[in-house]
Amino acid sequence: MEMMRFFWTLFYVNLFTIGGGYVMLPILHTEIVENYHWLTNQEFVQSIAMGQLTPGPLTIMNVFIGYKVFGFLGAVGALISSYLPSMIVATIVSRYYLQFKNSWIVNSSFKGIRPAVIGLLGAVAITLAGESIIDLSTAAIAVGTFLIIAFTKSDPTFVILGAGALGALLY
Amino acid sequence: MPDIKVTTRSIFLVFLKIGTFAFGGLYSVLAFIEKELVHKKKWIKDEDFAESVVIGQLTPGPPIVNTGIFIGYSLKGIRGGFATVAGQVLPSFLMILIFSYLFMKYRDIPLLQSMLKGVGAAVVGLIASTIYSMCKSSLREYKSISLAIVIFICMALFKFNPISLIIASGIAGCLFFRGGDS
Numbered sequence: 001m002e003m004m005r006f007f008w009t010l011f012y013v014n015l016f017t018i019g020g021g022y023v024m025l026p027i028l029h030t031e032i033v034e035n036y037h038w039l040t041n042q043e044f045v046q047s048i049a050m051g052q053l054t055p056g057p058l059t060i061m062n063v064f065i066g067y068k069v070f071g072f073l074g075a076v077g078a079l080i081s082s083y084l085p086s087m088i089v090a091t092i093v094s095r096y097y098l099q100f101k102n103s104w105i106v107n108s109s110f111k112g113i114r115p116a117v118i119g120l121l122g123a124v125a126i127t128l129a130g131e132s133i134i135d136l137s138t139a140a141i142a143v144g145t146f147l148i149i150a151f152t153k154s155d156p157t158f159v160i161l162g163a164g165a166l167g168a169l170l171y
Numbered sequence: 172m173p174d175i176k177v178t179t180r181s182i183f184l185v186f187l188k189i190g191t192f193a194f195g196g197l198y199s200v201l202a203f204i205e206k207e208l209v210h211k212k213k214w215i216k217d218e219d220f221a222e223s224v225v226i227g228q229l230t231p232g233p234p235i236v237n238t239g240i241f242i243g244y245s246l247k248g249i250r251g252g253f254a255t256v257a258g259q260v261l262p263s264f265l266m267i268l269i270f271s272y273l274f275m276k277y278r279d280i281p282l283l284q285s286m287l288k289g290v291g292a293a294v295v296g297l298i299a300s301t302i303y304s305m306c307k308s309s310l311r312e313y314k315s316i317s318l319a320i321v322i323f324i325c326m327a328l329f330k331f332n333p334i335s336l337i338i339a340s341g342i343a344g345c346l347f348f349r350g351g352d353s
Contacts, residue, residue: 016334018231022301026326026333045291050270052297055193056263057233063264067271075271079264083256086232090240091252093230097222097241105345106229112344113337115315118305119322120333125298132291141289145296150303160293167289168282 003070006038007081010062015085018113021051021058026120028062029127038069041131052156059083137170177214177246179254185212186239186258193235193259200235204242214246235259314347 009031017024025048032038039047047068051061059082066078093100100106133139141163148154185207193200201224208214215223220242227238239255247254277283310316322340325331 012334015231016337017233018337019228019234021233022298022305025298027337030333042291045294046274046287048294048298049287049290050267050274052294053270054263054266056190056259057235059233059236060260060263060267063267064271064274067268068275072268075268079260083232083236083260086230086236087240087253087256090226090230090232090237091244091249093226094241094244094252097226101222101225101229104349108348109341109344110229111315111348112318112340112342114305114309115319116322116336116340116343118302118309119319119324120326120336121298121302121305122319122323123327125295125302126327128298129295132288132295134288138288138292141292142296142299145293146299146303147296149297149300156297159297160290163289163293164286165289167286167292171285171288 003074003077005036006066006070006074007077009036010066010078010081011084014059014062014082015089017059017085019110019117022121023117024059026117026124029124032065039065041128043068045128045132049160052160137166141166177251179247179250182243182247182251183254183258186243186255187261188258189239190259191262193263197234201238204235204238208242215242219245318343318347 013024013027013031016027029044033041033044047061047064048058050064051058054060060079062078062082063075066074066076068074070077129142133142145159145163148159149156189200189204189207192203205217205220209217209220223238223241223245224234226241227234227236230237236256236259239259240252243251243253243255245251274283306319310319318340322336325336326333
């Protein structure tokens with residue numbers, strides 16, 4: 001029963017994830033960590049890292065969460081419930097895309113949602129930073145990662161692997 | 172739209188390739204898709220591709236997957252759309268299953284624990300860099316800047332539910348940004 005609730009949660013989280021994988025994080029964090037306590041903050045950060053280490057969208061991190069909380073069945077169900085909203089909505093939109101793309105409601109809503117997502121993500125970043133930045137070295141790794149990715153266009157996968165290696169050396 | 176014969180199977184295979192090599196963020200993957208489908212296979216035209224990118228970002232879920240669904244649907248209907256999702260998702264699904272298994276098995280080893288400390292800090296930096304690039308592209312005038320700040324306060328201090336905040340900001344967008352493209 002709890003597993004069904006987990007799948008349903010992933011379904012509506014992804015239904016409201018409009019405009020990029022990172023939009024998912026604030027909603028997912030509220031539901032998975034704060035409402036249902038399926039993961040701790042730390043485990044949530046680890047799931048993001050797992051999602052970054054694999055090719056493709058960050059959404060795949062939900063499979064890791066499913067596996068961690070409910071085992072193999074949880075992983076398969078997480079995959080299906082995370083991609084089902086995309087498949088339903090994008091298929092319908094593909095059919096009527098001209099009306100959809102030119103609708104003023106769609107376009108002006110997005111002008112509101114885009115800045116809002118920045119605010120949401122900022123709030124989550126602060127929560128996660130409180131958990132992951134525990135001393136000077138972790139602060140340095142976080143700042144270093146920010147600078148490398150924001151200003152050099154490096155691949156996040158390698159930066160995360162590098163940070164893992166640094167962690168192994170430092171602790 | 173397509174002149175060449177396209178099968179569901181060939182759509183699946185191309186997107187399997189895209190799913191396997193899709194490292195490095197939205198734009199590098201989009202460039203990869205464009206090269207494969209527009210220039211190499213010539214299944215779609217450049218204008219259709221641009222259209223599919225827009226649709227991908229206006230629909231729920233990962234933009235790349237949605238772009239794929241749009242392309243697959245226009246080539247081969249619902250089955251085509253489904254084939255693009257299956258192809259894109261399969262490689263990362265298998266990989267993350269293996270990672271999950273290994274992680275659960277070895278998570279108590281001290282070495283992995285210390286690696287995770289570094290990784291956790293890097294994830295925070297990564298999110299910060301995402302926020303930075305989103306600010307550069309979406310915060311151009313005072314209306315969107317104030318909206319971002321208000322939403323941040325609602326979530327960080329008052330713990331509003333993010334789904335209701337997204338709905339509210341969509342409505343705010345309709346009220347404040349109607350007409351002109353600010």
